[in-house]
Amino acid sequence: EAQVTQNPRYLITVTGKKLTVTCSQNMNHEYMSWYRQDPGLGLRQIYYSMNVEVTDKGDVPEGYKVSRKEKRNFPLILESPSPNQTSLYFCASSLGSGDTQYFGPGTRLTVL
């Protein structure tokens, strides 16, 4: 089944404790993105990647890191999480420009 998977689905952590949210797709897609969703603000892009080893900042990259060492994986790293990073995070992938973005199930992160 073609899908985007994220882990963990739920995470409660404390300020400053490094964490990684994994994202994997099995559709051989070139493009991958990370979004955060906050009430009333819609989906805001954090980082995106157009191919292996090619990543770039989105609209809200501060406090986040990503890597794209393999085509299928695009982990999101929070080196020192803070409470304002409490949010619902979505990973998405697509074949290319003008193509459907497929979203993962989401990761609800709470930073205390």
Next chain:
Amino acid sequence: QQPVQSPQAVILREGEDAVINCSSSKALYSVHWYRQKHGEAPVFLMILLKGGEQKGHEKISASFNEKKQQSSLYLTASQLSYSGTYFCGTEPQSGNNRLAFGKGNQVVVIP
């Protein structure tokens, strides 16, 4: 650069029609529409490309006015399953697949 969606919320009865809109200040390559149910991931509805091509998976229609950089999604003969928040994502003319999403249109269909 976030597109503007209107109206913010719509309440309609089953069987009624509604139009929701998405407007951008930038020249666009494509407009994507997604629907999200509470607590779930956004689900693809439709893509409209510059030049008029449309790609969709459901019986929902949409239009894309390239000159005005506006798109409208038409919910015809609405069903209860149409309830949710609709997001438009706009892709700039560079075509880098970097979508900017609006804040969403909340649609509630009541029996």
